[in-house]
Amino acid sequence: MSVRRVLVGCAVLSLQDACVFYPCCKACFSRLDAEDRDALRYRCSRCGYWCLKDQVDYRYRLSLRVVRDTSIFGVTVFGNSLNPFFGIHASGLQRLVENLEGPLGPSARSTLLVKAVEDCFLGRHFIFGIKVSRTEREPWLEDPDGNESSRRERAQFVASQMILPTASGLTGCTVHSYYQRLLQKASEHVAESSDPSKTFRPLASPLLLISGPSPNSTFSDVTLFPFGLLSQSILR
Numbered sequence: 001m002s003v004r005r006v007l008v009g010c011a012v013l014s015l016q017d018a019c020v021f022y023p024c025c026k027a028c029f030s031r032l033d034a035e036d037r038d039a040l041r042y043r044c045s046r047c048g049y050w051c052l053k054d055q056v057d058y059r060y061r062l063s064l065r066v067v068r069d070t071s072i073f074g075v076t077v078f079g080n081s082l083n084p085f086f087g088i089h090a091s092g093l094q095r096l097v098e099n100l101e102g103p104l105g106p107s108a109r110s111t112l113l114v115k116a117v118e119d120c121f122l123g124r125h126f127i128f129g130i131k132v133s134r135t136e137r138e139p140w141l142e143d144p145d146g147n148e149s150s151r152r153e154r155a156q157f158v159a160s161q162m163i164l165p166t167a168s169g170l171t172g173c174t175v176h177s178y179y180q181r182l183l184q185k186a187s188e189h190v191a192e193s194s195d196p197s198k199t200f201r202p203l204a205s206p207l208l209l210i211s212g213p214s215p216n217s218t219f220s221d222v223t224l225f226p227f228g229l230l231s232q233s234i235l236r
């Protein structure tokens with residue numbers, strides 16, 4: 001089946017999957033599964049490759065819901081083409097999330113990573129290099145009979161490439177630098193609020209950067225424009 005690659009400019013609506021990396025087989029890029037409950041060994045069910053937990057490589061998998069004109073569809077981008085946006089290899093980012101040092105546990109770190117990814121990608125425009133087969137209907141093209149919207153909303157594509165429109169350039173911060181800033185702010189917040197009488201205050205309470213000081217507040221005071229020109233705003 002012949003395949004062609006098309007470049008499609010879209011705006012990102014949401015994350016389809018909050019997890020942006022997965023344990024990856026070094027041989028075939030499939031997902032590795034933990035062999036037992038202790039997760040000391042990971043194995044690829046497709047090709048049989050296995051390795052110890054601390055040798056596992058992670059790979060980016062960014063699954064987005066995007067819109068172009070009136071068409072909404074899913075695009076998933078894999079691998080190192082995302083490194084420029086994240087600013088770190090997926091294995092390095094995974095270690096940052098799993099890091100047990102400091103006042104923030106892995107679940108708070110994961111929550112902050114989702115926020116960092118959302119702030120960096122949602123509402124922004126990207127150009128995706130998407131592979132489509134000759135016979136596949138492209139949901140971003142004008143639909144002659146106009147009644148296939150439900151089918152089009154379910155359409156999913158794999159993008160081999162994700163590019164910022166040329167005007168924007170990669171001059172702002174990356175997911176990694178933004179995430180580290182969130183971690184630092186959240187850690188400071190935890191340290192400030194660690195009153196001896198509240199030593200075991202659970203971290204489930206909102207972190208400063210997630211909900212702000214009042215329920216009605218907006219994120220405007222911490223809003224960053226990653227990859228853009230306004231990334232100084234959080235550095236005040």
Ligand SMILES: [Zn+2]
Binds near residue numbers: 026029
């Ligand atoms: Zn494999």
